[in-house]
Amino acid sequence: MLDIRLIRNDAAAVNAALKRRNPDLSVDDVVALDEQWRQLLHEEEELRSQRNALSKQVGELKRTGQNADELQEKTRLIGDRIKAIETEKETIEARQKELLHFIPNMPSEHTPTGTSEEDNVVVRTWGDEYKDRPWSGVTDHWDVGTKLGILDFERGVKVAQSRFSVIVGQGARLERALINYMLELHTQKGYTEVIPPFLVNPSAMFGTGQLPKFEQDMFQCKDDPLFLVPTAEVPVTNLYSDEILDEEQLPIYMTAYTPCFRREAGSAGKDTRGLIRQHQFNKVELVKLVHPETSAQEHMSLVEDAEAVLQGLKIPYRVIELCSADLGFSAARCFDLEVWMPAQGVYREISSCSNFLDFQARRANLKFRAKDTGRPTFLHTLNGSGLAVGRTLAAILENYQVAENTVRIPEVLQPYFGNQTELALHECIV
RNA sequence: GGAGAGGUGGCUGAGUGGACGAAAGCGGCUUCCUGCUAAGAAGUUGUCCGGCCUAAAACUGGACCGUGGGUUCGAAUCCCACCCUCUCCGCCA
Numbered sequence: 001m002l003d004i005r006l007i008r009n010d011a012a013a014v015n016a017a018l019k020r021r022n023p024d025l026s027v028d029d030v031v032a033l034d035e036q037w038r039q040l041l042h043e044e045e046e047l048r049s050q051r052n053a054l055s056k057q058v059g060e061l062k063r064t065g066q067n068a069d070e071l072q073e074k075t076r077l078i079g080d081r082i083k084a085i086e087t088e089k090e091t092i093e094a095r096q097k098e099l100l101h102f103i104p105n106m107p108s109e110h111t112p113t114g115t116s117e118e119d120n121v122v123v124r125t126w127g128d129e130y131k132d133r134p135w136s137g138v139t140d141h142w143d144v145g146t147k148l149g150i151l152d153f154e155r156g157v158k159v160a161q162s163r164f165s166v167i168v169g170q171g172a173r174l175e176r177a178l179i180n181y182m183l184e185l186h187t188q189k190g191y192t193e194v195i196p197p198f199l200v201n202p203s204a205m206f207g208t209g210q211l212p213k214f215e216q217d218m219f220q221c222k223d224d225p226l227f228l229v230p231t232a233e234v235p236v237t238n239l240y241s242d243e244i245l246d247e248e249q250l251p252i253y254m255t256a257y258t259p260c261f262r263r264e265a266g267s268a269g270k271d272t273r274g275l276i277r278q279h280q281f282n283k284v285e286l287v288k289l290v291h292p293e294t295s296a297q298e299h300m301s302l303v304e305d306a307e308a309v310l311q312g313l314k315i316p317y318r319v320i321e322l323c324s325a326d327l328g329f330s331a332a333r334c335f336d337l338e339v340w341m342p343a344q345g346v347y348r349e350i351s352s353c354s355n356f357l358d359f360q361a362r363r364a365n366l367k368f369r370a371k372d373t374g375r376p377t378f379l380h381t382l383n384g385s386g387l388a389v390g391r392t393l394a395a396i397l398e399n400y401q402v403a404e405n406t407v408r409i410p411e412v413l414q415p416y417f418g419n420q421t422e423l424a425l426h427e428c429i430v
Numbered sequence: 431g432g433a434g435a436g437g438u439g440g441c442u443g444a445g446u447g448g449a450c451g452a453a454a455g456c457g458g459c460u461u462c463c464u465g466c467u468a469a470g471a472a473g474u475u476g477u478c479c480g481g482c483c484u485a486a487a488a489c490u491g492g493a494c495c496g497u498g499g500g501u502u503c504g505a506a507u508c509c510c511a512c513c514c515u516c517u518c519c520g521c522c523a
Contacts, residue, residue, distance in 0.1 A: 041480060045492045052492090055504040059448040068503075075503040244440095244477090373486090376477075 001363045002027070002103060008034055017106035020113050020324040027103065033096040040089045044082060051078045101206075102213050105359040107324040108333040114323025121323065123335065126307065127316035131340060134401045140343040141397035142274035145171065147405050149426030151275070163264065163272075163279045167393075169426035174396070174409070175282060177416030178389050179257050182284040182309055186386055189305055191255035191286060196235030198258055199226040204238040207364030209330035209356075216265045219279075228261035232285035233383045238364050240289065244376045245368040251290040251298060255386065258283065275390040276348065282389035288382040289366065292358065295380035299355040303335045306351045306386045313392070313410045315399050316340035318347055332357045337387070339395045350391045353384030 007014050007027045018025035054075040061068040107113075112121050145151030150171025156164040167175050187193050205211040205227055210218060219228040229235060236256050245252075260283050271277035286305060290298045303319065310317045322334040331354035338347035358378040360366070370377040400408045407423045414421060 038480070041492085045480070048492060051503080056448075058503050062503095063448080072503040079503075 001100060001359060002106065003358075003362065004030075004034060004100070007031060014106060018103070020107050020111075021104060021327065022325065025103065027099075030096060030099050030103070033092050033099070037089060037092045037096065040085055040092065044085045044089065047078050047082045047085070051075055051082065054078070104327070104329045105332050105356065107327055108355070108357070111327065111333050112321060112323045114325050117323070117326045119323040120326055120336075121321045123319040123321050125316070125318040126311065127314065127340070130314050130399065131316050131342065134342045134399060135403050137404065138342050138398060138401050140274060141341075141394035143343075144397050144401055144405060144407065145274075145394075148407065148423060150174070150423065153274075160279075163277065165275065165278060170423050171393070171426070173417065174413070174423065175389055175393055177413045178392055179282060179284060180416060181312070181413055182386055182389070183255060183257060185308060185312060186255040186284070186286060186305065189253075189308075191253040191305075194236060194239070194254050194256045196229075196232060196239070196256055196258065198229050198235075199224075200229055200235050200238070201226060204234050204241070204364075207238045207241055208234045208360050209363065210234060213329060217263055219261045219263055229258055230262050231260050231283060231385075232256040232258040233287060236285065236287040237289075237360060237366075237381050237383065240366055241364040243367070245289075245379070247291070247368050247371045250368055250379060251288055251294065254287045254289075256285050256287070257389075258285070275394045278390060281391075284386050284389065286353075286384045286386040290380050290382065291368070292377070292380045295355055295357060295382060298380075299333065299335075299353070299382055302382050302384045303337075303353045306337055306353055306384045309387050309392070310337065310339060310350075312412045313396070315392075315395050315410075317350070328352070328354060330354070330356050330359050332359065335384075337385075339391065341395060341398055342401075343398050348391065348395075350395065351385040351387045354382060356381045356383075 002014065007030055011027050011031050014027050015025075018027070054071060058068045058071050058075065061071065112119065114120065142151060142153065146153065148171070150168050152166040152168055156166045159166075183193055199221065202211055202225055205218070210227075210230060218230055221227070235258075236254050239254075240252070259280055261280050264277060264279060267277060275281070286302060288298050288302060307317070307319065317337050317339045320336050320338060322331075322336060327334055334352060334354040336349050337351035337353070339350040341348050357380050360381045361378040364381075366379050366381065367376040368379050369375070396410060397407055400410060402408055405425070409417055409421055409423060
């Protein structure tokens with residue numbers, strides 16, 4: 001959520017920033033409502049002040065046994081007017097929220113301006129020397145995964161619905177090894193591992209920006225007001241909501257494995273094959289709560305921490321910076337990691353590392369007490385995938401495919417396989 | 431799921447219609463004092479939203495005693511609904 005005071009004081013600058021995302025965005029209506037609202041607030045407070053004074057007099061009269069009927073009547077009328085103004089004010093507040101809650105974050109000054117993902121900027125590429133590792137006839141991850149008997153796309157659909165799959169045998173073990181490997185890597189770098197709830201309430205969803213705009217993208221419980229987490233970002237970022245942390249507690253680094261559940265509404269027909277776009281997938285997430293002055297550099301190191309996973313696995317990737325039009329709702333600046341998928345010869349998103357500045361902190365009420373001013377101050381939040389596990393598994397199936405139906409196990413994962421070096425065929429399902 | 435108790439400031443905890451933003455204690459901060467890894471004295475101490483102001487502070491108005499409604503001239507206090515916590519019973523990985 002944007003700061004209403006910033007909007008009030010410099011609507012032109014806010015508009016200019018927002019229009020880099022989308023020319024249709026503007027805070028003009030918010031400003032108009034804000035003016036009305038403040039007018040009403042002023043009136044209301046004036047009346048309340050009067051009522052407080054008069055009520056005190058009523059009490060005084062009654063205590064001394066005098067008649068207060070006239071004064072009571074007068075005060076009652078003021079009460080009626082307060083109620084009327086309150087109603088009007090609430091209407092305006094509701095309309096303003098309706099607008100404000102749907103306005104995305106402003107792109108940072110560093111974010112390149114663009115009109116579509118075409119304008120995203122390649123920052124760097126890594127691991128070109130590993131690109132020739134797969135054999136000449138490399139096949140798609142779903143193909144080799146199915147043939148090896150470690151991916152079962154049909155039975156997943158049978159027990160759930162389309163876009164659900166089953167990982168079997170050595171595939172499941174590989175998925176589990178990846179989760180462990182990632183968590184180990186991150187905790188060694190100082191991230192605290194947390195296992196959060198996989199279901200969260202609407203307030204948490206609002207805090208990180210999924211609600212109200214993206215309600216259709218989430219799975220929702222039928223009998224409880226709870227959503228299945230679309231990413232660990234939601235429970236983990238909200239852990240300290242409505243608290244005022246000490247400045248010494250910052251920065252807070254957390255990493256969490258969770259399954260992620262997304263309805264993928266509106267993406268019908270896109271990436272329907274394989275593990276790329278499932279309703280349920282595993283992800284290890286990195287979350288940082290930091291002092292505002294450090295968030296820019298914390299963002300850079302966050303990206304590096306995500307990159308370390310792919311570097312350890314020796315899988316080629318590139319880092320791109322999202323342009324203003326491609327930024328997520330809450331982000332001010334974002335770098336994506338795209339992993340090399342040799343079967344199709346394309347880079348595929350595998351991580352998204354964002355700096356939200358105080359946008360989420362304001363929604364979730366995440367504060368720390370600043371030493372210099374002594375005031376409660378919004379902190380900055382950042383998060384990044386470290387990494388999407390299913391897509392990493394897919395990348396391994398292609399990048400480590402060395403012959404027909406032969407997939408090697410990356411060195412760093414071999415300890416999780418009793419030092420086995422190659423995925424074995426799973427007889428049970430094939 | 432059943433029965434009961436309860437949600438007040440950083441913490442403990444008083445407050446059953448008006449002088450309560452809220453006693454007291456603890457903690458924190460400031461100053462003073464004491465020749466010693468500590469004790470004592472005094473003062474101070476929340477959050478949010480407006481106004482004022484170039485801005486901050488100060489000042490000033492308002493709101494906040496789990497949340498949302500209601501009653502009343504006036505609600506921490508009375509009424510209703512919801513949420514949460516604790517205890518006992520039941521069920522259960």
